[in-house]
Ligand SMILES: Nc1ncnc2c1ncn2[C@@H]1O[C@H](COP(=O)(O)OP(=O)(O)O)[C@@H](O)[C@H]1O
Ligand SMILES: Nc1ncnc2c1ncn2[C@@H]1O[C@H](COP(=O)(O)OP(=O)(O)O)[C@@H](O)[C@H]1O
């Protein structure tokens with residue numbers, strides 16, 4: 001491994017209690033993030049991406065069981081922090097989250113500027129005036145005219161509101177910004193504009209990003225690294241160059257083939273079947289039921305295998321399962 | 324400046340929040356959804372091909388215009404406008420939203436076309452006008468030779484049956500507290516299709532067609548017990564139930580994952596081909612049109628700015644807006660992370676006060692000052708079937 005990671009996640013688990021049993025939404029996730037790196041967590045909806053984000057920020061719903069595993073930020077296990085300490089030292093201060101659909105969750109009766117300034121007042125104890133000045137800077141940074149500070153959310157377009165919630169995540173100058181599906185509800189031009197903003201901020205500010213999305217093409221607009229999630233687990237983690245050109249895991253390969261390419265002559269190929277239920281996931285490889293390369297071993301859980309430095313796959317084909 | 328004057332007090336303009344759709348039953352999405360019968364005359368004279376026409380029994384055969392007129396497009400849209408009157412405090416007229424503002428195109432029997440544009444450009448308003456859910460402010464829609472505006476009562480009902488609708492937002496499309504069976508039976512009852520048995524068979528066939536067999540298991544379920552992709556399949560089954568000639572699918576895959584998206588588009592294409600249906604596929608994403616439509620129409624601020632064969636439009640786009648849409652799309656490639664993507668400045672205009680001249684001029688990188696902002700571009704025809712409304716190509 002290279003430099004000590006900024007964020008290191010080891011064997012993270014989270015489940016929800018439901019009437020039908022435990023939903024194992026995050027089931028043994030390992031990940032690492034370096035400084036000034038953008039890690040994309042890619043996966044179909046329902047695979048546990050938002051649960052992973054909420055676990056990292058400890059914004060879990062009531063029916064969540066206490067998470068297990070290790071989350072180290074600069075070497076310190078923040079999962080072990082008390083709620084009070086976590087709130088004071090981590091959330092917003094070092095890791096900020098743009099929640100899924102956050103742009104629709106802005107308070108309709110409070111001016112946008114006040115809302116963007118709020119994390120500074122709460123987490124840094126700044127005065128209203130100073131916080132608003134900083135919010136104005138953040139607005140310019142994400143490309144919104146500062147006169148929008150005094151507008152209400154409904155006066156902003158969807159793209160503007162999305163920029164505003166990104167500005168909100170930037171004001172406290174966290175080390176890591178975690179974005180959960182920041183562009184999924186927007187159309188292509190707005191999406192591209194938002195991705196331009198993120199790229200610029202990453203280059204200028206040296207921030208680290210975790211971008212959660214189901215959209216493969218958009219994910220390539222920021223990714224240094226890609227972690228592909230399937231049914232609560234990471235099945236492949238690789239550098240973006242590797243992942244987008246020659247992914248190793250059968251699911252990664254099939255997902256790439258399902259994505260439409262602008263000038264490709266054959267139509268995209270859907271992956272037959274559906275992901276398993278997280279209530280009672282299969283004991284073996286979770287992708288086995290849909291995998292054309294399945295072998296006998298696949299009825300046992302495959303280990304995560306290192307194929308090259310910082311390239312791992314969870315598949316028997318890479319773990320000496322070949323016959 | 325040549326601009327059509329807004330006729331905000333036309334009978335067709337509507338007040339938001341008032342009865343804005345002809346015959347749409349509030350709280351009952353399935354009733355507004357039209358579907359029709361193929362090979363069976365269940366809903367009147369709509370069935371033109373009459374392939375092995377069999378009456379399913381119990382169905383009234385109302386007098387309706389005969390639509391049999393060969394060699395004409397299935398759907399002709401001429402200079403269509405749908406404006407929404409905007410009022411403040413319920414009475415003060417503020418102006419009108421020109422959601423559809425001079426749209427013309429035709430669609431042949433069995434042809435599939437796509438309408439592409441950013442959100443808010445009027446795609447859904449156009450779709451809903453074609454479905455008869457909004458009354459046009461001006462212009463004309465002709466379906467199989469009959470002017471939509473002349474349809475009343477049963478004939479209108481028959482038209483509704485001939486056009487299947489896959490509405491935007493699959494999650495909102497299905498009433499949550501009804502079992503799939505009820506949801507699918509409604510339109511059949513509304514359109515007077517036969518006995519319970521006949522309806523059941525029809526529903527089973529439709530569910531199988533969209534890949535939701537065994538039907539008798541699927542129809543016992545509530546929508547929330549199905550995945551997003553499965554719900555969208557139910558919506559498609561519902562659109563097929565009355566065996567339509569045209570399906571209008573409004574952003575059917577925008578909310579879905581790549582794999583499910585490919586599946587649903589594939590399904591629509593198969594159905595369209597097998598039944599020789601005309602399909603109008605609405606999307607904001609040009610990357611999902613290549614294999615799924617013959618023709619593409621690019622819409623901007625209430626108008627169609629370019630249309631032509633899909634391949635041509637994607638490979639040789641002419642309008643600066645089409646080019647911008649294409650330039651914003653990326654194939655998955657690690658190099659994308661290190662390049663700023665060229666995007667036209669600004670946002671789509673307000674349709675309450677659309678820009679003068681070419682509506683794209685405030686954002687256009689190729690603007691010819693002195694012309695573009697004053698005059699509506701004349702339509703150019705770089706090739707037969709390829710039309711562009713842009714001064715770059717008009718002369
Ligand atoms: N509060 C909850 N209670 C029970 N199950 C939940 C809850 N939140 C999410 N889930 C389930 O956990 C799984 C993962 O969900 P989520 O993390 O939202 O996935 P993603 O963000 O990848 O779409 C899904 O099966 C979802 O239904
Ligand atoms: N019933 C209505 N009353 C008033 N305005 C409407 C109505 N329906 C749509 N609009 C407006 O018309 C414009 C086009 O909307 P829409 O047709 O939904 O666009 P799209 O489907 O391309 O996103 C928008 O400005 C929208 O607010």
Ligand code: SF4
Nearest residue numbers: 681684687695713714
């Ligand atoms: S008419 Fe002028 S402003 Fe409009 S798209 Fe063409 S060049 Fe641009």
Ligand SMILES: [Mg+2]
Nearest residue numbers: 049050051100
């Ligand atoms: Mg999510």
Ligand SMILES: [Mg+2]
Nearest residue numbers: 446447448491
């Ligand atoms: Mg729409």
